[in-house]
Amino acid sequence: MRAFGLIDRSLSRLVSWVAQALMWSAVAAGFYQVLARFILASPSAWSEAWTRAAIIWAVMLGMALAFRQGAMLGVDLLHNLLAPRKARLLEHLVLLIVVGFLGFLVWIGADMSWRVRFQSTPSLGVSISWIYLSIPTGALLALFGALAYWAEGPRRLHIETV
Structure with a gap:
């Protein structure tokens, strides 16, 4: 069980770092796009596509x-x-629904990534399947995260009233 906890923490840290790096790169590319378009009067072809792809990946990892x-x-x-x-039965039901939905996203996302593997983004020059791959990757990581959260056991929320 300690090994699972170590893997869980390490994976969460890695995913967090990658998502943050992607967001920072999207901000930098968006800033560069504005600078290139309005200050240098020479719009960049790659920065808008990179910003969009980085945000999609960051959202799925987030x-x-x-x-x-x-x-x-x-x-x-x-x-x-x-x-x-x-309450624990409700947690089981919610987890069952979530697992089904995330499993569906993994399946559909993997299928879409495979279908578009020969299409490329003109401005970045890479296969668009790299962008679509964010769907099954994020959903699979979310599936593991949801299962790890559920495995920690029941929770009681205490909402204070004023």
Whole structure:
């Protein structure tokens, strides 16, 4: 179990670092696009495509991080109203729905990545399947994150009223 925890923490750190690097590169490329277009009067062909691709990848990786923290699995109001045993059953139901949806995203994303493998982005000169690959990658990482969050056990949220 310690090995699983180490792998989980290391993978989460790596995914977080990559997502942050992608966001910073998108900001830099977007800034360069504005600078090139309006200051240098010579629009860049690659920066808009890179910004879009980097943001797509960052969002999909960020989704995986959110699932690992349980941020996208909550049915908080209903969960807090239920007894602990029924609340855990609700967690199982939510996890089952999430696993089904993320599994579907992995399947469809992998299929789409395969179908567009011969198309390329004109401005970047790479296969567009590298961009589509963000869907199954992010969904698979989110699936592992959701399972790891669920495996940690039941949670009780305490909402204070004023």
